[in-house]
Each structure stands twice: as structure tokens, then as C-alpha cells.
Amino acid sequence: MLDIKLIREQPDTVRQRLASRRAGDEAKVDELLTLDEQRRKLLGEVEILKSQRNRVSKEIGALMGQKKLAEAEAKKAETRQIGDRIADLDKAVATAEQARDQILIRLPNLPHPTVPPGASSADNPVVRTWGSQPAFGFKPKSHVELCEHLRLVDFARGAKLSGSGFLLYTGWGARLERALIQLLLDVHVREHGYTEVSPPFIIGRDCMFGVGQFPKFEDQAYAVQEGQDGSTLGKLYLLPTAEAPVANIHREEILKESQLPINYVAYSPCFRAEAGAAGVGTRGMIRVHQFDKVELIKIATPETGYAEHEQMLAHAEKVLQLLGLHYRVVLLCTGDMGFASAKTYDIEVWAPGQGQYLEVSSVSNCEDFQARRMNLRYKTETGENRFPHLLNGSGTALARLFVALVETHQQADGSVSLPERLQPYLHADRILPG
RNA sequence: GGAAGGGUGGCUGAGUGGUUUAAAGCACCUGACUCGAAAUCAGACGUAGGCGCAAGCCUACCGGGGGUUCGAAUCCCCCCCCUUCCGCCA
Numbered sequence: 437m438l439d440i441k442l443i444r445e446q447p448d449t450v451r452q453r454l455a456s457r458r459a460g461d462e463a464k465v466d467e468l469l470t471l472d473e474q475r476r477k478l479l480g481e482v483e484i485l486k487s488q489r490n491r492v493s494k495e496i497g498a499l500m501g502q503k504k505l506a507e508a509e510a511k512k513a514e515t516r517q518i519g520d521r522i523a524d525l526d527k528a529v530a531t532a533e534q535a536r537d538q539i540l541i542r543l544p545n546l547p548h549p550t551v552p553p554g555a556s557s558a559d560n561p562v563v564r565t566w567g568s569q570p571a572f573g574f575k576p577k578s579h580v581e582l583c584e585h586l587r588l589v590d591f592a593r594g595a596k597l598s599g600s601g602f603l604l605y606t607g608w609g610a611r612l613e614r615a616l617i618q619l620l621l622d623v624h625v626r627e628h629g630y631t632e633v634s635p636p637f638i639i640g641r642d643c644m645f646g647v648g649q650f651p652k653f654e655d656q657a658y659a660v661q662e663g664q665d666g667s668t669l670g671k672l673y674l675l676p677t678a679e680a681p682v683a684n685i686h687r688e689e690i691l692k693e694s695q696l697p698i699n700y701v702a703y704s705p706c707f708r709a710e711a712g713a714a715g716v717g718t719r720g721m722i723r724v725h726q727f728d729k730v731e732l733i734k735i736a737t738p739e740t741g742y743a744e745h746e747q748m749l750a751h752a753e754k755v756l757q758l759l760g761l762h763y764r765v766v767l768l769c770t771g772d773m774g775f776a777s778a779k780t781y782d783i784e785v786w787a788p789g790q791g792q793y794l795e796v797s798s799v800s801n802c803e804d805f806q807a808r809r810m811n812l813r814y815k816t817e818t819g820e821n822r823f824p825h826l827l828n829g830s831g832t833a834l835a836r837l838f839v840a841l842v843e844t845h846q847q848a849d850g851s852v853s854l855p856e857r858l859q860p861y862l863h864a865d866r867i868l869p870g
Numbered sequence: 871g872g873a874a875g876g877g878u879g880g881c882u883g884a885g886u887g888g889u890u891u892a893a894a895g896c897a898c899c900u901g902a903c904u905c906g907a908a909a910u911c912a913g914a915c916g917u918a919g920g921c922g923c924a925a926g927c928c929u930a931c932c933g934g935g936g937g938u939u940c941g942a943a944u945c946c947c948c949c950c951c952c953u954u955c956c957g958c959c960a
Binding site for chain 2: 511
């Protein structure tokens with residue numbers, strides 16, 4: 437959520453920065469300001485009346501204490517009408533406020549000045565590249581072929597259980613998935629100093645609102661209901677990312693500056709309805725309704741937010757380096773960023789069997805956009821309450837990492853060699869058929 | 871799912887319709903005393919919104935929402951959460 441005061445004081449700047457995202461949101465600013473002005477005008481009126489009522493009520497109390505009942509009754513009658521006007525004005529204030537907030541909570545974050553202008557992913561500059569595309573003395577297979585050959589994933593039976601977009605990992609595939617989760621958690625906890633948390637996988641609306649998933653992207657979420665009780669629908673959702681619960685851990689709290697930065701890492705499955713995306717890239721493991729992810733979250737002061745952002749990116753990259761995977765880092769342009777983010781790097785890993793880079797990580801600084809939505813603050817050394825920066829980054833998403841891993845490390849004989857760091861977790865150095 | 875008891879500032883905790891401007895204590899902060907500290911004394915000590923150049927003034931907030939009333943932490947209704955017990959259950 438943007439700061440209403442910033443919009444009031446610098447409407448042109450806000451309009452311009454919203455326009456750079458090319459989503460048309462700047463058109464809403466005028467209406468927002470009109471409603472805001474209306475609210476403040478009504479609020480001023482009603483507060484004067486309330487002040488008056490408070491004063492008279494106190495006088496009535498004093499009169500009754502002195503047993504001057506007739507005078508007290510007279511004042512009561514007089515004040516009754518003020519109460520009616522207050523009730524009307526209160527309603528008008530609430531109406532204006534709700535209308536204002538309906539717009540405000542749907543405006544996306546403002547891009548950081550270092551974010552390049554652009555319309556789509558085609559305009560994202562590549563920041564750096566690590567490693568190079570591996571050369572094969574044979575035509576590399578796609579992960580789908582490898583998974584079938586090595587029986588890592590049973591696509592048909594996954595679909596039988598839950599429909600298309602759901603995976604049944606089997607044998608070495610299941611073990612590899614588990615090993616990857618364990619490795620990533622270990623790296624971030626032991627080498628990067630994050631605190632591991634394990635959140636609920638079913639979360640409340642407030643979590644979804646706080647990180648900016650709701651209300652705009654409600655149709656992307658899986659809603660759950662208890663048994664046959666339809667009235668429970670709309671309260672709980674399957675998490676689309678661990679960011680949603682973990683970023684909300686300290687919602688409504690006032691942290692001490694000395695506690696910051698807070699660094700959390702969490703494993704969770706992620707559930708995405710991907711409404712409207714049916715049929716797009718549904719073959720294989722690249723776009724699925726459920727995947728595993730290890731997520732990094734930081735709560736930092738505005739002073740260190742962007743340094744922490746770079747560090748988080750390095751932490752996510754480290755994972756790919758350990759697994760010997762070629763990747764590139766791109767900086768998302770203004771037109772390609774997510775709703776809550778002020779600046780985002782994507783890490784794209786090379787998948788030889790696909791002949792393309794796959795997004796496995798998105799590392800964002802949302803600045804105070806989410807903190808404001810969830811009323812998360814911290815107290816500075818001087819006693820001032822401020823909104824901290826909230827950062828999130830995948831460290832990393834698993835299904836696509838799995839794809840890149842098996843495609844990159846496949847051998848001519850159809851086996852997959854395992855990177856050294858993964859071997860202790862699997863007690864093997866390669867995956868063979870059978 | 872059933873029963874009972876709870877939810878008041880950072881913490882403990884008083885407060886059953888009217889100087890409550892939420893008592894008191896603890897913690898924290900500032901000042902005094904001290905070479906310094908402790909103890910003691912004095913003061914300050916919540917969150918947000920609005921108005922104002924400012925000093926400051928006003929409004930709201932006692933788990934959340936609604937109601938009664940001139941006036942609600944206090945009375946009424948609905949909901950949420952916590953504790954204990956019972957039932958069910960991995």
C-alpha cells in the first residue's frame with residue numbers, strides 16, 4: 437500500500453511512477469485524491485461535533501452530581517440532535533474512507549529509480565551470467581524423457597490423482613526432491629545465517645492481503661472450506677508461497693531497531709491455481725499447480741534494505757553455483773514487476789533439454805509497501821515508529837530446479853550424475869535407471 | 871463439537887454508566903544527588919487520524935464488529951482468540 441500522504445503531497449510524481457509500470461493505474465489517482473479530500477472535510481466536521489458532545493456530556497454528569505436534574509434533562513434533549521448528526525456524518529466518513537481505500541489497496545508499488553523502464557520481459561536487462569551452457573556429445577533429452585526413463589516422476593498417475601499440473605514423484609525422483617529441500621535449507625541456515633521457520637500451509641486472508649496477493653489476485657488462489665460448510669469458504673487459503681505466512685509473522689507488531697535485520701528461511705509447498713493459464717506449458721514440470729520452494733524473507737531498515745536485497749540475491753545464486761548450474765540474473769523492468777515489488781531480480785537457470793532459461797527465483801524488495809498493509813513497524817533508537825523494508829526471494833523454487841538439474845547433469849547413457857554437494861543427501865553419485 | 875473461565879498500555883493488574891485525562895506497581899527514558907554507580911527524589915513515559923507556519927488543539931482506540939445512552943472499558947447482541955476440562959483424532 438502506498439503512503440496516502442505521499443500521494444497527497446506529490447501527486448504528479450506518484451502518477452508518473454505508476455505510469456512507468458504501464459498498467460494504467462495512474463488514472464485512479466485523481467479519484468483517490470477527491471475521495472481523500474472529501475473524507476478529511478467530513479472528518480473535520482464530525483470531530484467538532486464530537487468535541488461539543490463530549491463537553492456537554494461532562495456537564496450533564498456534573499449537573500446530575502449536583503442533583504440539578506431538570507437542567508440535566510434540558511441539556512440531554514439538546515444534545516440528542518447532535519448525536520443524530522454525528523451518526524450521519526460518521527457514516528459519510530466511513531463511506532468516503534472505504535471508497536478511497538478500495539482504490540488505494542489496489543495501487544501497485546512504485547518502482548525504485550534504478551529499475552529500467554520497459555513494457556515486458558523482453559526489456560529486462562541481463563545483469564550477469566554465471567557459468568556457460570554445457571556442451572553435450574549427444575542430443576540432450578528433456579526432463580520429461582529423463583523422468584520417464586529413470587522413473588523419477590509419474591506424470592500420468594499424478595494427473596490421475598489430482599488432475600493435470602500435479603506431480604507424483606517416485607523413487608529417486610522423490611528422494612532427489614527431498615534431498616534438494618534439505619540441501620537448500622542447510623545452505624541458507626548454516627552458511628547464510630537465516631533462521632529456519634516452518635509455517636502453516638493453510639493461511640488466513642490477512643496474510644494474503646498483507647503481502648499484496650489480495651484483493652487483486654484472489655482468483656489465483658486455492659480456497660479451502662471445512663467439510664460441507666460453505667460458510668467457511670473465503671477464510672483460509674492454500675499458500676501460493678511461503679512469503680505469505682512468513683512475511684506476516686510480525687504483522688501488527690512494533691519491532692526494535694536492534695532486532696533488524698530479521699532473516700527467515702522456510703520450506704513449503706506452493707499452490708497456484710494459475711487461472712486462465714490452462715494449456716500453457718502444461719507438459720512436464722515447468723508450470724504446475726503445486727511445487728516445493730525454499731523461500732528467504734528479510735525484514736530490514738530502509739537504510740539497509742537495498743544492501744540486503746543484493747545480499748539475498750547472492751544467497752539465492754549460491755544454490756545454483758553449488759549445483760553446477762548455468763544461470764543468468766535479469767533485472768525486471770518497470771512493466772514486468774510484481775504488484776508489491778519496488779525492485780526485482782529474477783534468476784533464470786539454463787535447461788539444456790528445453791533450450792531455454794527457466795525462472796527459478798525472484799528476489800524482491802517491497803520496501804514498506806507490505807509493511808504498511810500489515811501494519812508492521814519498528815521503533816528507531818530515537819523512539820520513532822517506522823515501516824521496515826520487507827524482502828522476499830526464492831532460494832529457490834524446486835520443480836524447475838529439478839528440471840535444470842537432471843537436464844544439465846544427464847549422461848549419454850541416460851543416467852544423471854549428482855553434484856558433489858548433493859551426494860551425501862542421496863548416498864549416491866548418480867541416478868541410474870531402475 | 872460440548873462446558874467453564876479469561877482477553878485492559880512494554881509487563882503485572884485495578885476499574886460493573888459520569889473530574890477516568892484508564893488507578894497503582896514494575897520496566898524503560900530524562901533530570902537532581904554522587905568522583906561514578908546503586909538507592910532515593912522529581913518528571914516524562916501508548917497507537918493512529920485530523921487541524922495548525924508553529925507552540926499546540928481536537929478525535930478515535932481497553933480482542934473485533936454492531937447496539938442501547940446525552941455519555942460505554944463498564945450494559946446488550948454477534949464473532950475471534952487464549953486457558954482448563956470432556957468428546958473425537960494423527
